Amino acid sequence: MPSEQWTHPEPGDGPAAIAAQPSPEQVIAGLRATSEGGAELTQLLTPEGQRVPSTQFDPYVADVDDETLRNLYRDMVLVRRADREANAMQRQGQLGIWVPLLGQEAAQVGSGRALQPRDMAFPSYREHGVAYTRGVDLRDLIGIFRCTDHSGWDYKAHGFHPYTIVIGNQVLNATGYAMGQKFEGKVGDDDGEATICYFGDGATSQGDVHEGFVWGAVYDAPLVFFCQNNQWAISEPTERQSRLPLYQRARGYGFPGIRVDGNDVLACLAVTRWALEQCRHGNGPVLIEAFTYRMDAHTTTDDPTRYRLSDELEEWKLKDPIERVRAHLVRGGGAEPEFFDQVQAEADEFAAQLREHTFTMPEPPPERIFSNVYAESSPLLEQQRAEYLSYLDGFATAGEH
Structure with missing residues (x-):
C-alpha cells in the first residue's frame, strides 16, 4: 500500500x-x-495594475469594462473611508469597539459583487465591505459597535445575515442554510441559489469550521466557504496554524479549493463567480482562500506592533488593492484625474454622514435589549422583561425619598 x-x-x-x-x-x-x-495564486491584476490573462477565469469577467472597474474602485474607496472614520470614532469614545477591514477591501467587494440577489451571505464581524455590496446602509452597522443594536437591517431582504461574533459559528449556520437550499430544490441550473460564508484564517482552527466542511461536503450544499487569510489570527501567524496552504484543506473533505489574490478585486470577482456557479449547478461546496493582509489591528483593542514587524506592513502596502485598480485605469486611459477627485469627495461625504449619524444616534430605552432577539416573544422573555423594568423603577422610586 x-x-x-x-x-x-x-x-x-x-x-x-x-x-x-x-x-x-x-x-x-x-x-x-x-x-x-505560492505558485497557485490566482491573479488577474498585478500590484502594478497590469492585466494577467487567465484561460479559466477570463470568461467570468468578460463583462467587466472600464465602467465596471471604476465602480469597483469607487466601492473600495468608499468602504475604506467609512472604515477609517469608524476607527477614528472609536478612538474618540463614540463606539465601544471597531473591527477594521483596512487592506481587505478587494476580497470583500469582489466577492460581494459576485453574488446574486437571491443568494445569502453569512459574515463574521469584519465584513463591512460585503455588507455595503449587499445594499446594507453602513449606518446600520454602527449600532452593533455602539452597543445599541443586535443588527439594524432586514437580513432576508438584503441576503446578508447578522454579524456573528463567536469565531467560526457562522459556518455552521451557513451550512444549514445551504443544505436547506439543496433540500428545497433551489439548485441545479443558472437560476439556482447559493450561499457564501466568510471567516478568517484563525477560524480554520475552530471545530465549527471543520464540521461545516463535513456536512457541506456530504450533502453537496451549494456553499462557498470564503476564507480571508489576512495572515494573522489576532497575534498568531498562519504558519503556526497549518503545515500547508489553507485552500488545500478542501481536498481532505472532497471538494475543490482555490487560492486567489485577495488584494485583486478582479480576481476575487472572477473566482467567486466561478465558485458560485459550481454551487448553483449542484456540484457541492468550494473553498476560496483569499490571500490578503490585515493592514490595521485585529480590533481597536489590539496592538499589532507587539507581534509583527513594520517591514512586513511596508511590503504589503505595495500590494494595496485600491492602488492597483487605480494604476490599471490610469495606464489604460479608463479614468481621468477628475474621476478620482470626485470619488474621494464622495467618500469624504459618505464618512461625514456616518459620523453625523453616530453622534446624533438616540440612546435606546432599556427594554430595547429584549427586542429582536427571537422571532416571537415568549412568557419567559416577557417575565424577564417585566422583572428588569421593575428593578430599574426601584431606583427611580428610591430617589423620591
Missing part, C-alpha cells in the same frame, strides 16, 4: 512527503506557501 501523501507541493517543489515523514524541504515549502501566496 502506498504511503499517504502528507502535503501537496507547489509546482516545482518536488515530490510530496509521506505521512509522518515530511522532509525539511517540504516543511519549508509548506510554510513558504502560507506566507507568500
Whole structure:
C-alpha cells in the first residue's frame, strides 16, 4: 500500500512527503506557501495594475469594462473611508469597539459583487465591505459597535445575515442554510441559489469550521466557504496554524479549493463567480482562500506592533488593492484625474454622514435589549422583561425619598 501523501507541493517543489515523514524541504515549502501566496495564486491584476490573462477565469469577467472597474474602485474607496472614520470614532469614545477591514477591501467587494440577489451571505464581524455590496446602509452597522443594536437591517431582504461574533459559528449556520437550499430544490441550473460564508484564517482552527466542511461536503450544499487569510489570527501567524496552504484543506473533505489574490478585486470577482456557479449547478461546496493582509489591528483593542514587524506592513502596502485598480485605469486611459477627485469627495461625504449619524444616534430605552432577539416573544422573555423594568423603577422610586 502506498504511503499517504502528507502535503501537496507547489509546482516545482518536488515530490510530496509521506505521512509522518515530511522532509525539511517540504516543511519549508509548506510554510513558504502560507506566507507568500505560492505558485497557485490566482491573479488577474498585478500590484502594478497590469492585466494577467487567465484561460479559466477570463470568461467570468468578460463583462467587466472600464465602467465596471471604476465602480469597483469607487466601492473600495468608499468602504475604506467609512472604515477609517469608524476607527477614528472609536478612538474618540463614540463606539465601544471597531473591527477594521483596512487592506481587505478587494476580497470583500469582489466577492460581494459576485453574488446574486437571491443568494445569502453569512459574515463574521469584519465584513463591512460585503455588507455595503449587499445594499446594507453602513449606518446600520454602527449600532452593533455602539452597543445599541443586535443588527439594524432586514437580513432576508438584503441576503446578508447578522454579524456573528463567536469565531467560526457562522459556518455552521451557513451550512444549514445551504443544505436547506439543496433540500428545497433551489439548485441545479443558472437560476439556482447559493450561499457564501466568510471567516478568517484563525477560524480554520475552530471545530465549527471543520464540521461545516463535513456536512457541506456530504450533502453537496451549494456553499462557498470564503476564507480571508489576512495572515494573522489576532497575534498568531498562519504558519503556526497549518503545515500547508489553507485552500488545500478542501481536498481532505472532497471538494475543490482555490487560492486567489485577495488584494485583486478582479480576481476575487472572477473566482467567486466561478465558485458560485459550481454551487448553483449542484456540484457541492468550494473553498476560496483569499490571500490578503490585515493592514490595521485585529480590533481597536489590539496592538499589532507587539507581534509583527513594520517591514512586513511596508511590503504589503505595495500590494494595496485600491492602488492597483487605480494604476490599471490610469495606464489604460479608463479614468481621468477628475474621476478620482470626485470619488474621494464622495467618500469624504459618505464618512461625514456616518459620523453625523453616530453622534446624533438616540440612546435606546432599556427594554430595547429584549427586542429582536427571537422571532416571537415568549412568557419567559416577557417575565424577564417585566422583572428588569421593575428593578430599574426601584431606583427611580428610591430617589423620591
